[in-house]
Amino acid sequence: MLALRPTCECCAKPLLPDARDAMICSFECTFCESCVLSRLQNVCPNCGGGFQFRPIRPKARLASRPASTEVHPAGVDEQQHRAFLDRYADIPPSKR
Ligand SMILES: [Zn+2]
Numbered sequence: 157m158l159a160l161r162p163t164c165e166c167c168a169k170p171l172l173p174d175a176r177d178a179m180i181c182s183f184e185c186t187f188c189e190s191c192v193l194s195r196l197q198n199v200c201p202n203c204g205g206g207f208q209f210r211p212i213r214p215k216a217r218l219a220s221r222p223a224s225t226e227v228h229p230a231g232v233d234e235q236q237h238r239a240f241l242d243r244y245a246d247i248p249p250s251k252r
Pocket residue numbers: 164165166167168169187188189190191192
């Protein structure tokens with residue numbers, strides 16, 4: 157089950173469970189669409205994978221299966237991410 161993390165792990169923008177701009181990698185590293193498309197260039201700074209939009213859990217299910225409130229630290233190491241971009245940015249996620 158997805159944790160539905162509460163914030164972007166790059167810019168700390170709140171990402172409520174119904175946010176339409178929340179994106180996740182296969183490990184559920186969570187970022188806003190703006191960071192994914194600009195700074196991250198669809199390369200997860202933690203694992204190198206690509207992103208998909210996070211599905212929205214129906215409100216009726218959130219009562220018994222609430223979103224996580226555990227904030228993961230925000231911030232991307234520019235130098236490390238540059239190395240990831242050099243390696244992965246030109247390779248589609250399905251080929252990484
Ligand atoms: Zn962001």
